[in-house]
Amino acid sequence: MKNILVLLLLMLGSVFYSGGQNSKPIFSSNSDVSFDEYTAGVKYAEIVLSFTNQEQVDKEEGIAPLYYLAQHYLMEIGFEYVALTSAEKTQMEMSVKSYCDFTSVMFGGDISKNSISNMTITFVSCIGDIYSFQSQKKFTYGKFTDIEKKLVEDWKRIVNKKRSFDPQFQFKLPSNPTSWNTANIKQYYNENAANLKPVEGMYERVRLSFEDLSGGKYTVGVVKNPDADEYMLIYLSGAINSKDWRTGELKGILHKTSTQGFYSVDWISRDKSLHEDVYCNIDETGITFYSSGVIPLYYKFIKIYPVKD
Structure with missing residues (x-):
């Protein structure tokens, strides 16, 4: 040396x-x-x-x-x-x-x-x-x-x-709290089952490889924003850096596009930084988030609630 x-x-x-x-x-x-x-x-x-x-x-x-x-x-x-x-x-x-x-x-x-x-x-x-x-x-x-x-x-x-x-x-990362939690978001889905949009529901992240382990096994909820024509992505659980995240914090905003089932996303990453070069699409199994920006990401979530036979 x-x-x-x-x-x-x-x-x-x-x-x-x-x-x-x-x-x-x-x-x-x-x-x-x-x-x-x-x-x-x-x-x-x-x-x-x-x-x-x-x-x-x-x-x-x-x-x-x-x-x-x-x-x-x-x-x-x-x-x-x-x-x-x-x-x-x-x-x-x-x-x-x-x-x-x-x-x-x-x-x-x-x-x-x-x-x-x-x-x-x-x-x-x-x-x-x-x-x-x-x-x-x-x-x-x-x-x-x-x-x-x-x-x-x-x-x-x-x-x-x-x-x-x-x-x-010790410093703390900024918090983005909402009024949502696991209990009341499920209640919202149950009470509005007949009127839910296809994108609304609870999702769980599927970790596809060993490299994905550092990203956490997130559970999130998607709900309509009552104040804007967009959807809120709500963090519920699963972050590895669990001291930085609390149930009910905002994880992102889904903006509609001219393509059905395809959204542009304001994505709040695990270190609370904001990434706007993110997109997602929904299909029969769940929702996929991806980006080809400076910090690429690819997250697959399966829909777990409301439960269907």
């Missing part, structure tokens, strides 16, 4: 990204919560990589040793677990009860012949708050320097410690 790091430091004009922290950020998008308070509310970290760098890390080649060192550094300053590989990131997303349990981390810097300058470490919270740190110092490395040890020491000069976890400082 050391030899590869030496070669990386000798490359001209390279840029790297990874993760860390500091007590005096050069930029903070949240003036109400200090960086120390924010990191006291998280347990884990995820190192954010470009597609190319993620591929190299997963194959343990190219720039991978640098990121493995960054992973070690983040553990050393106090994070309980740091996800770096694609498999580690999937496993963490399947394990946490809230997306606010972890922070996203990015490193930056300019690597010249035998030094690194403009080192940056940026943390992004579950609700998009940014804490960014930068060192104006130029870190110089000689041929016989213990590169790994020196890099960790220099990162620690920028950010050197994470406070112990304290749940009172």
Whole structure:
């Protein structure tokens, strides 16, 4: 690993990204919560990589040793677990009860012949708050320097410690409550059985492969919006990050199109971000949501209520 790091430091004009922290950020998008308070509310970290760098890390080649060192550094300053590989990131997303349990981390810097300058470490919270740190110092490395040890020491000069976890400082994803719950949505279907639209009903997600496990086995309900010519998609249960979702929250809005049974969708993803490049169609078995956007998705739901013989 050391030899590869030496070669990386000798490359001209390279840029790297990874993760860390500091007590005096050069930029903070949240003036109400200090960086120390924010990191006291998280347990884990995820190192954010470009597609190319993620591929190299997963194959343990190219720039991978640098990121493995960054992973070690983040553990050393106090994070309980740091996800770096694609498999580690999937496993963490399947394990946490809230997306606010972890922070996203990015490193930056300019690597010249035998030094690194403009080192940056940026943390992004579950609700998009940014804490960014930068060192104006130029870190110089000689041929016989213990590169790994020196890099960790220099990162620690920028950010050197994470406070112990304290749940009172943990952020929360935004909530989108409605008046619906499992009991009254079933009551609505029963009382309006003769007048329900084909799309209305309760649906359960079918997980089609192992990769789908991270998405949760959702149960949702579709009801007509009494105030607009659209349908509301109501979350009822099943999210893996169960602390982020409550029964009755809005999961999406279905907008009619000129094609019967086909809808455009305002989709609220599991991290509460909004995706508008989503569509769905209904058939005799249920409803399918899909998107070909930047973050593609494909979710198949079967209709489970009202029950039919």
